[in-house]
Amino acid sequence: MDQFYYERRPGFLSYIVVSLLSAIVGGLVVGAALWGPLRDLEKKQAEVKINQPAQITPGQTVPLPAGSAPVVDIAKQVGPAVVGISNRATRIDFWGETHGSVEQGSGSGVIIDPQGYIVTNNHVVEGAQELVVSLANGKHIPAKLIGRDPRTDLAVIKINPAEAGELTVAKLGDSSQLQVGELVVAIGNPLGEEFARTVTAGIISALNRTLTVGEQKFTLIQTDAAINPGNSGGALVNSRGEVIGINSVKIISEKVEGMNFAIPINTAKPIIEQLIKNGKVIRPWLGILYRGVEIDKDLQQQYDLPVDYGIVVDDVVANGPAGLAGIQAQDIIVGVDGEKVKTFQDLQELVGKHKVGDTIKVKVVRNRQFKEFSVKLGEMPGTLQP
Numbered sequence: 001m002d003q004f005y006y007e008r009r010p011g012f013l014s015y016i017v018v019s020l021l022s023a024i025v026g027g028l029v030v031g032a033a034l035w036g037p038l039r040d041l042e043k044k045q046a047e048v049k050i051n052q053p054a055q056i057t058p059g060q061t062v063p064l065p066a067g068s069a070p071v072v073d074i075a076k077q078v079g080p081a082v083v084g085i086s087n088r089a090t091r092i093d094f095w096g097e098t099h100g101s102v103e104q105g106s107g108s109g110v111i112i113d114p115q116g117y118i119v120t121n122n123h124v125v126e127g128a129q130e131l132v133v134s135l136a137n138g139k140h141i142p143a144k145l146i147g148r149d150p151r152t153d154l155a156v157i158k159i160n161p162a163e164a165g166e167l168t169v170a171k172l173g174d175s176s177q178l179q180v181g182e183l184v185v186a187i188g189n190p191l192g193e194e195f196a197r198t199v200t201a202g203i204i205s206a207l208n209r210t211l212t213v214g215e216q217k218f219t220l221i222q223t224d225a226a227i228n229p230g231n232s233g234g235a236l237v238n239s240r241g242e243v244i245g246i247n248s249v250k251i252i253s254e255k256v257e258g259m260n261f262a263i264p265i266n267t268a269k270p271i272i273e274q275l276i277k278n279g280k281v282i283r284p285w286l287g288i289l290y291r292g293v294e295i296d297k298d299l300q301q302q303y304d305l306p307v308d309y310g311i312v313v314d315d316v317v318a319n320g321p322a323g324l325a326g327i328q329a330q331d332i333i334v335g336v337d338g339e340k341v342k343t344f345q346d347l348q349e350l351v352g353k354h355k356v357g358d359t360i361k362v363k364v365v366r367n368r369q370f371k372e373f374s375v376k377l378g379e380m381p382g383t384l385q386p
Helices: 071-081 265-278 297-302 321-325 345-354
Strands: 003-006 082-092 098-111 119-120 132-135 139-147 154-158 182-186 198-213 214-221 236-237 240-250 260-264 332-336 357-365 370-376
Touching: 003 345, 071 082, 071 182, 071 198, 071 236, 082 119, 098 182, 098 240, 119 265, 139 265, 182 240, 214 240, 240 265, 260 265, 321 370, 332 345
Parallel strands: none
Antiparallel strands: 003 240, 082 098, 082 132, 098 119, 119 154, 132 139, 139 154, 182 198, 182 236, 198 214, 214 260, 236 240, 240 260, 332 357, 357 370
């Protein structure tokens, strides 16, 4: 069976199996996404303009021209912006005594702002008691977790620029402009610091590639540029030296070779901005409980329903948006704002297009009759975010 592997190098303590976008540290084998509360974090008020071109400080290379550039120039431009990240935890002996910290996993990250903000994968920093960043100039400095989002497998950490010295900042590109077959370069720290800023080249193999794990779907960039353990959180760069993806996962199987995946930078940008501003991602919330019952032709005939699609509401959260609007348990949600809802994933995507406070039209079937409700979306509680 094909397996999805995170590309974070595990520490010497363990080689632990983990799930895709999961919260378990040190793992490589990816399975189903886990749900859990986000760590309570102090809100960060710093405003960082993620979409602005990178600022160049003295000592940095000149930005690449608008046209394509050789791989060597791309490596010179972006390589210094890629860092190593060591995920460390306190070592406890048999008698419960502590003996300093030990690395339990490592990965990569990309410097995205002169203030020292670094984007990486959630699974690189998950469970860390201490984070240490290794820079291109040879320095090793502590980093602070700003926020993480297991649902998208993204996280932001921060180093003190005064301790780091001159920082090279990567320029973020536009992943919507990618074409299948165009050159890309992957930069990261496979197998740890000893192979820091390794450069591999390939092409865009496919766009909008959907990986389904459990109840979650992930839309990713597929590339044949080699990505290895420790590359997680590193940069996937286009021919103009712009970061267009954050390397995340690969498929390892005897049947396939060179199937690697990255989170599109256009997906990452709004997540990065929210993590920096709020320490978490604020998502809209309908407030229903769903246990996996979807209507099909068999259920339609069995219960004489007017539709052969939709999802059954198992229950509604007390005083939640759906309940306050009048939606009840056993209602069948068949549409949102005129769009059909066939699966729970459809519902998530349609609700996810809105903001907290927006009002949406939810169409349901109740007692074989169609009804429509106006629902003002609330904020998803942290305990319900994966």
